[in-house]
Amino acid sequence: MLNRREFMATSALAGAAVAAGCKAGSRTWYRFLSEHDVGSLTAICDQIIPADEFPSASQACVLTYIDLQLTRHYRRHQQAYLGGLEQANLLSRKEFGVELAAASPQQQFAIAQAVEKQNPRFFDLVRSHTMQGYYGSPRHGGNRDAVSWRMLGLDEPPVRGRAQYDFTAGRKP
Amino acid sequence: MKRVNAVVIGAGAGGGIVAKELSTAGLSVVMMERGKWYTPHDCRKDDLRNQRTTVLGNAFGPEDEGNPRVWVDPKGTVHTALPSEGSYQNNAACVGGGTLSYGAQAWRYMPQDFRMRSTYGAPAGSSLEDWPISYDDLEPFYDKAEYEIGISGDYSGTPFKGPRRRELPMPPLAPNREFGILESAAKRLGLHPFHIPMARNTVPYNGRGPCMRCRWCCGFACEVDAKNGSQNTVIPVALATGNCELRTECMVTEILTDDRGRARGISYIDGDGHRQEQLSDIVVVSSAAIESARLLLNSKSRLFPNGLGNRYDQVGRHLQGHHYTGATGYFDFDTYDDVGPGASIAICDYNHGTPGLCGGGMLANEFIRLPIHMVDKVPNGTPRWGLGHKQAMRAYHKRSVVIMGPTQQIPTATGRVTVDPAVKDKWGLPVARFEGNVHPHTYDIGEIQAKRAEAWLKEAGAVTTNLMSYRSEMVSAGQHQAGTCRMGDDPHGSVVTKNCQIHDVDNVFVIDGSVHVNNGGFNPALTIMAVAYYASDALIRNWKGTGFKS
Amino acid sequence: MRRFLFMGVIALCSLALLAVGGTYGANLYYATGHGTNCADCHEMADNVGVVHASRHRNAGCTDCHEASLATKLRHIRVHLTGSAPESIRLREADVQQMMGNCQKCHRQEYAGWHAGPHSATYSEIFANAAHNQKRRLMDDCFRCHGMYFDGAVRDVVQPQNTTGPWHLTRPKMADQATIPCQACHWIHREGSPETKPAERISVAGAAVHESVGFYDRREQMHFGAAMLTIPALYDGARVLKVSPDQRQALCYQCHAPRQPEAMSIAATNHWEPQAGSGDDRTPMGVHEGLSCLSCHNGHNESAQASCATCHPAMSHCGLQVEKMDTTFASKASQHNIHWVKCTDCHRHGVPQVKRSVMAAGQ
Secondary structure, three states: OOOHHHHHHHHHHHHHHHHHHHOOOOOOOOOOOOHHHHHHHHHHHHHHOOOOOOOOOOOOOHHHHHHHHHOOOOHHHHHHHHHHHHHHHHHHHHHHOOOHHHOOHHHHHHHHHHHHHHOHHHHHHHHHHHHHHHHOOHHHOOOHHHHHHHHOOOOOOOOOOHHHHOOOOOOOO | OOOEEEEEEOOOHHHHHHHHHHHHOOOOEEEEOOOEOOOHHHHOOOOOOOOOOOOOOOOOOOOOOOOOEEEEOOOOOEEEEOOOOHHHOOOOOEOOHHHHOOOOEOOOOOHHHHEHHHHHOOOOOOOOOEOOOOHHHHHHHHHHHHHHHHOEEEHHHOOOOOOOOOOOOEOOOOOOHHHHHHHHHHHHOOOOOEEEEEOEOOOOEOOEOOOOOOOOOOOOOOOOOOEOOHHHOHHHHHHHOOOEEEEOOOEEEEEEEOOOOOEEEEEEEOOOOOEEEEEEEEEEEOOHHHHHHHHHHHOOOOOOOOOOOOOOOOOOOOOEOOEEEEEEEEOOOOOOOOOOOOOOEEEOOOOOOOOOOOOOOOEEEOOOOOHHHHOOOOOOOOOOOOHHHHHHHHHHOOOEEEEEEEEOOOOOOOOEEEEEEEEEOOOOOEEEEEEOOOOHHHHHHHHHHHHHHHHHHHHOOOOEEEEEOOOOOOOOOHHHOEOOOOEOOOOOOOOEOOOOEEOOOOOEEEOOHHHOOOOOOOOOHHHHHHHHHHHHHHHHHHEEOOEEOO | OHHHHHHHHHHHHHHHHHHHHHHHHHHHHHHHHHHHHHHHHOOOHHHHHHHHOOOOOOOOHHHHOOOOHHHHHHHHHHHHHOOOOOOOOOOHHHHHHHHHHHHHHOHHHHHHHHHOHHHOEHHHHHOOHHHHHHOOOOHHHHHOOOOOOOOOHHHOEEOOOOOOOOEEOOHHHOOOEOOOHHHHEOOOOOOOOOOOHHHHOOOOOOOOOOOEEEEEOOOOEEEEHHHOOOOOOEEOOEEOOOOOOHHHHHHHOOOOOEOOOOOOHHHHHOOOOEOOOOOOOOOOHHHOOOOHHHHOOOOOOOOHHHHHHHOOOEOOOOOEHHHOOOOOOOOOOOOOOOOOOHHHHOOOOOOHHHHHHHHHHO
């Protein structure tokens, strides 16, 4: 395994790659969410999993995950998302006079807390989907480069020699 | 279609064995399976889409579209459940059934598990009963299952077990780190820890290699085919006899009966949506407790207006699974070594013998924890989201151990499967509907089991713990589903005889977990297999050409 | 009759016209937007986005990807019938076909790869009697041999036993590469495959090209070498010095050590992988701490020529360095380059005079 310092360096690199991956290109790549939705949802997701020395939810492409699944397995949640994001923006405008995406991190935190109270169903959806996107397998669009697994100290792919299952191993037949 | 001796409905733990036993005895067999036959390549070990974490669906069926079920809460409100939701009580729909993706714990029940009523008496409101067969009746077939399916482990550490004729065919896997931590702690508490018996190759066996100890086991198909289920053991043997045909993606709609009240075959819808009939001398229902009951209840006819085998309104009752409780311990040192399958150590000290409790259950450490499993397993008091949650994930993913176990469920006649009068599946068949709840004494036992798990973790050095104990508002069945076609001598209180033959239709058999009278305090797969060997043995002995001696 | 014939001819002509027009249309479609049009519908936005920032950004999609007439017609058909899948990914056939396009620009690398062991074909790997008698074939073989193969091992080789004789079930696969370029190269990523010979002689910690990555068959995606694990390794109880060169993390994905034997001292004490186990080639002895890439160039795995980078043609012991039997596989050789120690020959310690020569040499 890497020692702590090297691990951090590696992770920083991973973070950089992640940022490049999600924002690559000059146009919007989302299928369901509009640019405005993406801004609002990023604000909420990044409160659920904020950046520290490891990437935040949006940096790990959680929005790609949510957007993709909203056109697939979570199609049934599309309206909940649109309504919930609208409500969150409304709150932000009322409280702070700005769109949620433009609010300060402290303000976004306050809005996330308010949404959790006022619309728990929507907030729980976003929370579980954010967790899935961040801690789930990268194949679904989130957890870019398995960054969260590395954060937890799990190798991906794991280093595993073939003699792990050598035919001669073992005690007795 | 050519008439055959036997139709086996369901290619899971029970059906696979029946098909193998009958076809090697020379009977012609057609095995029907509503799901697909997956190869290890198909599984791709998807942590959000498997049989355990189903947020993106079930990997091995059924799919969410067109397969609903219905459950009724205590207030009488009716809910529809999707296959990927917990309230659906799903097992699987594929060749191998649950054994393709199970964790593969392969337990024998204890002798007391077969005579629960004589040991404890039936708590008020329960339908606790004795099995009509004993541990000793089943022992030769447990042994056969252990050797034919391939079980590894080592029972030598525990005195809490029935007599065995010989050791398991394979040694246990080398201990993982949790084993080391928990073994010494259990011994200090005066408990008897030992290696969990597993349907998993630890040395080459049955022409397949041993476990490579990866992260992906419970809920997934095995990438190196080291996990033993019916799909890679008995079913290939059955097919190799040339006497058995396996039809996948075929949904059996009804068991057909004749004017004399005997079964004459089945009706099914094939993969192309065409209705077909398969005539046979006998019909074996092995579709797991929920679907077996549903098929019998949906097989209505003039002579059987309430469904086949349901003359005394017993089909679907006594539905039981296991009530899982336990605890998570948080340590100040690394407990996780990323070495699968994870679950490695168990105790059976608490299965029986606690004054005031009807039974108990085995306690074992949990299968390997994927990051997604950890999200809701952080210590109590951790914020649900935000930096605190993220830091807790980081701090505890490698420093936590889960101990839990299947609390033996006290069955009730009201916890049951019926067929819904309104909701139909994509084949137009009435779907399964759950009514009732778990007997409250089960929850009492579960609470004590959770505290026992906690004590074990604390002895092992856990700094803090989370108790996992709850009282649900719905029946419990899931992957361990059992009990809906109870085995018994009295036709008024059971569905099948001790040979798994429906009381009043002598050529229809139910051979799967449905026949379990009690479900033990253990994962039920090996007992389903042993019962399947036992019932097949009786069936073949009583087989006379194209009929039965009565 | 004539009318029918006429109608038939008209139909045929219009079909042909459609095909020709369609294929030219397809060409135009591929070229405009540089893939962004495709990404509007198919789940490939990441790939398209990334390639625009890579060193391959000036290449058109069809410079690398298959665009034969059959493919174009297939694309037209699925788009007209609305049966185009949302998720598209490279099939093995696509990857195999692309290798020819890699070769067009990267001739030297291709030639090196072709001459080396990593160009092993399906028949060399899966119909190898010596191997198959000893080890059962299993799907996990594909992790390192045939990572793009879409199917189970029983779809490649029969019979599935240890007695044989074995044959490939699809004879045309016999000469196909099991480890194509894309196994280790993430073409779309920034940077480019290594090209300059000077860069091949690694110093520890050398920059890791973004394009070097391991294609994980299960996830069906690449993981950059910069992020892969270099395991901590033990030789008995001793911690082995391992080069921090991240590029070699890629090698460890297949040439991997494993957990120590159960209940061994190593297992009880540190639970880390041990050197010399599995298919591990970690250098110990005199070469301990060197990166794989210090001696091996990534394409042609031959390392003989690299000895001269550090050693004179004649060693201090008077041996011709480039003539020594240095391979890992050669059990009888005293000069297994991965593990050779000074004391293997100098049982009583290194002679004084040689030690001073060695010191001066450094």
